[in-house]
Amino acid sequence: MVRSKTPYAFIGLAVTLLVWGSVWGLFYAPAETYMGDVQRIMYVHVPTAWNAMLALTFAFFCAVLSLWRSGMAWDNRLEASLEVGVVLSSLLCMQGAIWAKPTWGVWWDWDPRLTTTAVMVFAFGAILALRQFVEDPIKRATWSAVATVIAFADVPIVYFSVRWWNSLHQLQSSPETVSKAFHWPLRINAFGILFLMIGLISLRTRLAALRREEELAPPLPETAPRRAPIAEGASS
């Protein structure tokens, strides 16, 4: 297997961009008029949200391709993107709670996007749990791909059902709704997390491929126990 250095290059670039974007966002970008310094968490929260969605969307495509094509390559990518997607979505929930307490007065609110993200963490996290309980790699690949397709199809229904139920979260951020002074740190961190996500998914895919190789390898031939040579002329 070729051990490319590209994932490490992505992670290195990601760290550089994240440091640059965060320093800009924390020390040079102006504070928001109403929320003050609390708003600065936006520079990691919004990029995390974008990239969590991207990772889980990639997981969905991997699941579809894993069902259509033979071989384990897409299953390895599915495992990697599911894990990274669940980690990013969990981080998103935590960052959201930290931002919600000083601005909304509560750690959690049953808003459509918060609830949908929490449901996504549990739905996709359950697929990771399923993978742990299935020994057969072929069945594991098929079942987790099926579960991913169903969970992904469910996300818009969850969002709209919770939206009808209750809503507090602000509208989606876009260049029109965000002040120009905030654009650059947000973009730099968005690319930082994107490159980090690509690097981590690549490394995790490589690890998954090594594990599959080991699982699917034919069992080693049983070696006959070595016996001491019987001396000539020896009698029982």
Place this chain on the structure above:
Amino acid sequence: MRYLLAALRKDFLLQWRTRAQAIAVFAFGASALLLFSFAVGPVAATLREHAAGFLWLGLLLSSTLTLAESFHAEAEQHALEGLLLLPVPQAVLYYAKALANTAALSLLGAALIPVMVILYDAATPRVPALLGIVLLGSAGLSAPGTLYAAMTSQARARQTLLPLLLFPLVVPVLLAAVKATSLIIHGDPMGQIRSWSLLLICFNVIHWSLCGLMFERVVED
């Protein structure tokens, strides 16, 4: 259609032969309804207000027992492999099992309604509408529940895995069914029941089609 009816007959026969289990699941659901009241206290108005939520939580928790057992007979002695060898589309086996589960959960829901009425004083004259929501909600739980039951019946820790996979997925069913039931019990001056029923129908259309398509992949070797 002939194949579907034959498979459905097999599933209803299996459920009839294990009816003692259905009674045990009803007892579990009723005891869950009894226990929920201890979480909010004995205030009659509060209990009545939350009656719909309690009914659906009771049905959701009971559904995991019904669904987990639905592939038990087929999993034993590789009976499912024998069924898969039959010259019928494999989706037929899924739809028969899902319809049988819908019937079982609807009956369970209908049986839990009097328990809810007695414990929470949540009577309503709109019984047909309430039964309609129970049917739609049960179908919503059965569609993904049957597919996941087929998966987890062949995996380790199936009792843990089934609710873990199913609960996040059926959030829209739970929300819509609770809201619609609550509106039936407490009145619907804004005419919102139609929207919540529509959401249940949409969920059912998407999941019954998608899970039917996926079943073949889940059971193939």
